[in-house]
Amino acid sequence: MIDGAEVLRTLLKADIGVTGIISDRIWAKVFPPATFTARGADAPAITIDQISGARAQTHSVVPTLFLPRCQVNCWAWTRAQAVALSDAVEKALDAYRGTVGSVAVQSIVIEDNSPDDYRPDTQLFHIPLSARLALTAA
DSSP: OOOHHHHHHHHHHTOHHHHHHHTTOEEESSOOGGGBOSSSBOSSEEEEEEEEEEEOOOSSSSOOOEEEEEEEEEEESSHHHHHHHHHHHHHHHTTOOEEETTEEEEEEEEEEEOOOEEETTTTEEEEEEEEEEEEEEO
């Protein structure tokens, strides 16, 4: 199965607009425990969750089109930082087509920009972005 979250992670790590804000702080699902400081998590940063990994329904023997949906979480100390990061992520990913390793990216669509929130437990602002991907083996 193709890992949609890893495709997004690879694209974001290669984007200068994103890495200019977060350096290399992009993780799957949650912040690693070692990244927490006295203030909270090391931020700004991105976490990525693959929410679903559906295959396109087909009458052929083996379905080749994968349609994962991922949530890209933008975390920052200030709301302005979180907004700048989510804008950079959207610019890097929305309408992307190309190849990432052995995966052909047919499309990436940022479907919505959910309301941002503040997490008192981490002292971070959070903006989640929903991404729908269409992927095939290259």
